[in-house]
Amino acid sequence: MPVSKYRSVEDVPPLTAPRLDPDNLRRVLEWSAFCRRLHPWRAPSGVFRYRTMDEAAAARDEWERGEPGPGLRL
Amino acid sequence: MAVLAALEREGVAYVLVGAVAMALQGEVRATQDLDLFVAPDADNVRRIRAALDSVFADPDLAEITSEDLSGDYSVVRYVPPSEAYAIDLIARLGEAFAFDDVQWEVMRRDGVAIRVATPAMLYRMKRDTLRWKDRADADRLRARFGLERD
Numbered sequence: 001m002p003v004s005k006y007r008s009v010e011d012v013p014p015l016t017a018p019r020l021d022p023d024n025l026r027r028v029l030e031w032s033a034f035c036r037r038l039h040p041w042r043a044p045s046g047v048f049r050y051r052t053m054d055e056a057a058a059a060r061d062e063w064e065r066g067e068p069g070p071g072l073r074l
Numbered sequence: 075m076a077v078l079a080a081l082e083r084e085g086v087a088y089v090l091v092g093a094v095a096m097a098l099q100g101e102v103r104a105t106q107d108l109d110l111f112v113a114p115d116a117d118n119v120r121r122i123r124a125a126l127d128s129v130f131a132d133p134d135l136a137e138i139t140s141e142d143l144s145g146d147y148s149v150v151r152y153v154p155p156s157e158a159y160a161i162d163l164i165a166r167l168g169e170a171f172a173f174d175d176v177q178w179e180v181m182r183r184d185g186v187a188i189r190v191a192t193p194a195m196l197y198r199m200k201r202d203t204l205r206w207k208d209r210a211d212a213d214r215l216r217a218r219f220g221l222e223r224d
Contacts, residue, residue, distance in 0.1 A: 014096075014103040014214060020190070021100070022183040025075065028097035028105065035104035036158055043106070045155040047137040049147035053167055056149040057205045060107065060160065 008039070041066065077108065077161065079186045080125035087113040088122075089178040090190045091164065091199060093211070098181055098190045101214050106159045111191070113173040114143035114165035122163065130154045138163065167199060193219040 006012050015031065017024050043063045050056035081088055090098070092109025112122060119140040127135050138150055143165040150163045166172045177195045181188045191199070193215050200212040201223075215221060 012103075014101045016218070017097075017100045017102055019100040019193075020098060020179070020181045022181065024098045024100065024102060025094075025183055025188075027102045028094055031102055032104045032106060032159075036106065042158065043153045043160050045153045045157075046134050048151040048153075049142050050149040050151065051146060053149055053162075053164060054203065054205065056151055056162060057203075057208075059151075061205075 075184065075186070076129050077126070078188050079184075080128045081110075081122075082186055082188075083128070084121040084125040086121045086125055087118045087173065088189060089173070089176045090188060091176070091196060092162070095190045095196055096211055096215070098188065099193050099196065099215075101211070101218060103211075107162055108159060109162045109164060111164045111171075111173055111176050112143070114140055116140040119143060126152065126154075126161070130157075170202075171199065194221055197221050 004012075015027065017027055041064050043060070048056075048059065050059065078090075089111040090109070091111050092107055093103055093105035094108055096103065097105075112118060119138060123135050123138055126132070126138075132155060135152065138152060142150055143163065148164065148166045150165075152161045152163070153159075154161070177192045178189045179192055181190050197212050197215040197219070200208040200215070203209060203212075216223065
């Protein structure tokens with residue numbers, strides 16, 4: 001089997017599964033848990049507010065890099 | 075799954091979007107976010123709080139308000155204590171999408187009806203975003219489902 005290399009687990013091409021298959025929820029949970037073990041990080045718990053989805057995504061990316069996000073902590 | 079069951083039990087007006095929705099549509103990638111498009115009216119936000127409280131019993135949930143979601147904050151994120159994922163409550167995406175604009179269909183699992191955005195809807199939400207992961211998702215959706223670039 002050939003070896004493929006990726007810089008991030010999120011660069012790995014998605015698995016393709018049947019559309020609206022009830023088992024897809026299990027697939028995404030197991031795949032996400034596996035990737036979390038490869039690259040563990042933790043978001044602070046609580047409620048955060050963002051003006052846009054891009055702002056929310058940027059905060060999440062900063063958490064993943066281990067930096068505090070720009071979100072307003074309530 | 076407990077969260078999705080609680081949303082149904084409380085009668086929450088929501089549509090699953092984002093990477094989990096993509097996975098249910100057959101494109102499975104890793105994620106730590108559960109993205110929910112929600113109606114931001116006071117009654118629905120009360121139902122959201124009740125649903126999440128039935129799962130997490132967290133006093134922080136009182137900070138999720140209709141005033142925020144209907145007002146300046148179109149996205150409210152809740153990260154449960156001792157959980158490894160975030161729940162994003164999305165009231166609108168820019169001027170393009172509000173809750174009533176989201177097209178969805180139902181997938182059933184373990185007796186729970188899950189409202190999931192259609193592939194075309196997910197594509198339209200993701201294609202114009204700044205984040206490369208979302209643009210890559212849009213490309214995959216377009217290729218798999220034969221969607222027009224429009």
